[in-house]
Amino acid sequence: MKRYPDAIRILVAIDCIIFGFDGEEIKLLLVKRNFKPEQGKWSLMGGFLDQHEDLEAGASRILYNLTGLKDIYVEQIMTAGKVNRDPVERTISVVFFALINIHDHDQEAVKTHNAAWLSLEKKPKLIFDHDEMVGKAIEFLRYKAALHPLGFELLPERFTIPQLQKLYEAIYNMKLDRRNFSRKILLTGLLIDTGEKDHQSSTKKAGLFRLDKERYKNKFYSFWHFMPHPGLVEPL
Amino acid sequence: MKRYPDAIRILVAIDCIIFGFDGEEIKLLLVKRNFKPEQGKWSLMGGFLDQHEDLEAGASRILYNLTGLKDIYVEQIMTAGKVNRDPVERTISVVFFALINIHDHDQEAVKTHNAAWLSLEKKPKLIFDHDEMVGKAIEFLRYKAALHPLGFELLPERFTIPQLQKLYEAIYNMKLDRRNFSRKILLTGLLIDTGEKDHQSSTKKAGLFRLDKERYKNKFYSFWHFMPHPGLVEPL
DNA sequence: TGGAATTGTGTCAAATTCACACAATCTATT
């Protein structure tokens, strides 16, 4: 009962780029494949789209299976469709981008899937066009994090300003001035001082902050900006 | 010979959002359908992906068929995949975003396809989820144009500063101060004064500028910025 | 010839950024 008889039908995969931050560097949750093709090599976590499933639902399912987490920050970033990108059969892959707190996920599920957190800088070559996808994802992260208070998704509930700075330094691969960073970030009004101190640090204990979630929602479009942003401009 | 026997295969469409600027408002090149389904209604220009065609190639083909133009600014912006978005058969649509000079295209081809430039603000409701796609495209345009010297793609080779300002005002749907805008835009060093004047305008003739294409390439990532941009940061 | 509309250029106060200095807190060591 095909009403578009001339058009071709193609396999649709979903691949997830899962970012985490361990306090020092950006990490990716990757899978060492124990199935074919490309068995034994590393790849992004992925799967095929189900019959009655929306794309976002497919991404959520895959992310849930691997991490046991729901309600995480997920966004579609691109679709890869080169003719020969999958050597087995033509497949287009819709790529999703997820940010999670590296300490907050189901360790068992990760082990079951043969997955691990690998450093972005030292990761091995991935299968197919997955390296290209990761490149796009970093680019996307750098854009988005410059415009929106997105980094918090990678940090624990309570965090210190030096921690936040290290995250930004990792994202942009550059050093930032401690004093200017602190001033700028506090001026956003997004941080609430919990009054507590971080007992992890070895010398002077840094103050612990948490995100003002109410303001986060409202200020999502006014983090650091120049031109007005989509959410602020009256929609046409 | 299907090696992924359990997975489903889905129709893949390509839809193009084509922006133009007539000097006053942002316009979309839309098609009044003389075919089913939804005959007689307006929609984005689209088509199905061919057997041996990459996504970008498909977008270029569709754009070329409608406008007769090659080498235009095209970028993939999203993929729509809701289960019932096409009532006939499940179809996922990869959406592309194109910027063209509204005066520079094949009028005949446009007529043949039953297409027309409609004002973004006054456009009719489009079929399926095409309105949603247009919404995403405007959002994308607003982001991108705030960070990169993208607007020039919508203007003729030579343009005046007031013209450029009107474009920005149309994109962001806001008034800008003439003097501050002029200062800012000239400071980017992207504009070359041709010495000529625009004889279209009715009172004082505005000076005609053109884009410094060499600098445009180099400064694409440093138009107006805060945090360093993907292209400037050393890739990981 | 003068008025209306529009363009080109300039000024100045306010806000923001950048590049620093210094004091306070905590651990470890003597």
Added chain:
DNA sequence: AATAGATTGTGTGAATTTGACACAATTCCA
């Protein structure tokens, strides 16, 4: 318990950028 080393919290001033204006010049038209 005193001190050195490391790290955090806060401040200061010069330079730059922004925002809100004023005014002169050009062109058409009455």
